[in-house]
Amino acid sequence: MTLPSSNTVDAIRTTDLRKTFPDPEGGRGANEVEAVRGIDLACHYGEIYGLLGPNGAGKTTTLRMLATILVPSSGGGTLDGVDFVARPLEARRRIGFLSASTGLYPRLTPRETLTYFGSLHGITKDVLGARVEELVGTFDLTAFADRRCETLSSGQRQRTSIARAVLHDPPVLILDEPTTGLDILATSDMIDFIATRKDEGRCVLFSTHILSEAERLCDRIGVIDRGRLLASGTIDELREQTGETYLDRVFRALVADSRKAEAPA
């Protein structure tokens, strides 16, 4: 992976990104749900960007669109310079995605998991074995690399998932609530992992509703509610914008203002 040296270059850029889910009961248009309503986002290489929002705000839908799992209803953007709507397969080569669940097969071992997903990424056979061993060493999986995932602790499963996400050495990492359900040690490992990826010059975009985590890790924060990006900037910029000191107050002020503006007169 070759990364741009400047952290002002866009690794992720979206323009008016929207997602409307069809009416689950099948009628045409009467009961559609607009989950994401025009998000413009720019994240740079060597930056950690936190997407902060309450449950149901549209964080996961936004990340799934960026990961090309869901297709935007309109709008689009680029990932590492690749149009992720027009060329989703190409965009997937450039991202490492970690869902809210660990997403591991219980009856495969960590080593088999890495080999399987490495093959699906098109990593050539001659390279794959060495890469898997390298990741087993880096993420300290050696002790349980040949045990089935169903027998692993939550921390061990999370380390395996992280190794799976960076298997193909992606310049962009998209993490959906990566610390949910983890114990203190595993959470600490995850925070270290995210910080290290930033130091390597990668772009890390992650969603969370844990304010302390966002405050500690993020270079910039985007506050999202009801499918709209309400504000985006450094924590100091957001404090200045709202006139509040603590991040939870900043968050509440932004959400309250937005909801008041949307409420019918």
Added chain:
Amino acid sequence: MTKPVRKPRVILTVFRTEVRRLLRDTRALFTAVILPMLLYPVMFLGMDRLEEVSESSLDGRSVRVAYDLHALDEELATRVLERLEAADAELELAALELGSEQEAAALVDDAFELFLEGRAPDRAGDLPRAVLVFDRSSTLSNEAEERVGDVLRELQDEIRTERVVRAGLRDPAEVLAVERQDVAAAEDAAGRNLGRWLPFLAILMLISGGSFAALDAFAGERERGTLETLLVHPTPGLSIAIGKFLVVLATGTAALVGNLASFALTLELGLGKLAESAAGGAPPLARMGLAVLAFLPTALLLTALLCLVSARARSFREGQNYVMPLALLAMGPAALSTVDRVELTSMLALVPIAGPAVLVRDVLSGAAQLGPALLCVLASAVYSVVALSRLAHTLDAERLLSDRPARADRGRRGEEARRALRYGLVAIGVVYIVGGRLQAWNPVWGLVLTLWVCVTAIAFVYARGRAGREDLTLASALGLRLPSWKLVAVAACAAPAVAFLNRFVFELQERVLPAPELALPEALTSLSPLALVLLVALSPGICEELLFRGALQNGLAKDLPPVRVVLWQALLFGAVHASIYRFVPTALVGALLALLTLRARSVVPAMVLHTSYNALLALELLEGPGAGLVAGFLLVPAVFLWLRSARP
């Protein structure tokens, strides 16, 4: 480090990994594949043994029989009694004299298994009677009836023969001595026997064996939360789905082959009564190969259906609820191969699963006919391609991951659909009352006025109202859009097949509700063929379609899911034809036309199909039925074009 992934490599990778995961689930593997292989022979042996035990336990038991033969003539009564006493059957006899039938019934309930009463003839010339009073709900009483009945039948035969010989005559009831000589070669007979039950078992094993693999591979992805992980890799969803499909097919086939081997071993060892009935050889290997080829598209179809059904489920447990109805739906038609009198007609050849099941039986017995066999394989291949083409949707993240929002605005929802239904009911009333009177006055002009004035006016009034409410053009509210040429071709090709299908439905309905002979009114038969087609084909094709599939369907589809739109269309269209005998066939045509319109998002293909269908029926009433096989073959390009047409 990475390079574009080739599809075969993805399929192979997915296949290998899925197989590895399945093989590690030893408990499920044992239950789904190994256990049935052991269970079938054990089951057959067990059933035989159980039957033997229960029979032998009855053989050893004596039954108590009371008799009162005083009303018979003395010689006959003596012979009956002698035979009963001499019979091998264990009978405990006791002479009784009863006053009434009630007493006899009470006696059979309490102290005896059977009461045998001799009765004198009621009138001169009648025969004396032996009445066997027994209790059908009791096993022993049934046994007593069988034993005493056998003794009396033997005695009757003996007396008849004595009398005939004494008179120097032949039995006047004997007209013709019937003998049967089966000229079927042993291999044909064996093929027929095998073919009767093989398709049924093959389907059962394919589904039961493949279901755990399908549920694990598709429903399991959602349950484990691995779906997103899988879909974020640069591999096309279809390749992944095909890899999983192949695993399901391999598992189902392994279960099938294993179970057939287990059956073959059961037969070879001569275990159970099945072995006795199957004795006499096996069909030639070449026929077995042909049967496998004939069944292959159905195996692909069933496996694809299994995958599709499993992918609908959110969890393994929910999937199990879906697999059972699928198995029952598949085994029902397959059971047709066990019915000797069913032959593979061109209509049956088009019916999925049932046609191939009968074809396999015919191939194994060497009795398959080339035309229907080809049609059957071709149709099955088309159905399996249809199912396989849907596989890509099994991993459709839009469907699988979209959050299902709660239904809001419930009060206003469905308003347009309700309005469309009210107009539909008004149309039915107008056609019954006004149209009926008009056609009673003059069949030709009455029909013209009903269609071109009444029906069309309702269509325009509703469509105009809706266009105003929703800011649509009138043409759009009537569904008048330029359709895809492929769907117009589908409509043109499908008309003979729909007519043929409906004839089949009429035949089925005849068994339940025999309809009076359908004939055109005399005023219509005197018209020229062109005028007839204009009147009974083109006019309904335009006017009825403008109302039902045009205006009303667009209103219904605004609020209702497609399945309910099709059901309402079937009901309205069946009802407007005002005949209980024609309700089911016209409802079926209404549903097909609704489906076509939903797919085309235009009413024009439905107009083409309706017109050509009616024209065909009218001409058949004048000229006699056409060739069914041709209609069947026309359905194949129709399905093909349907598949190739763009989805709305």
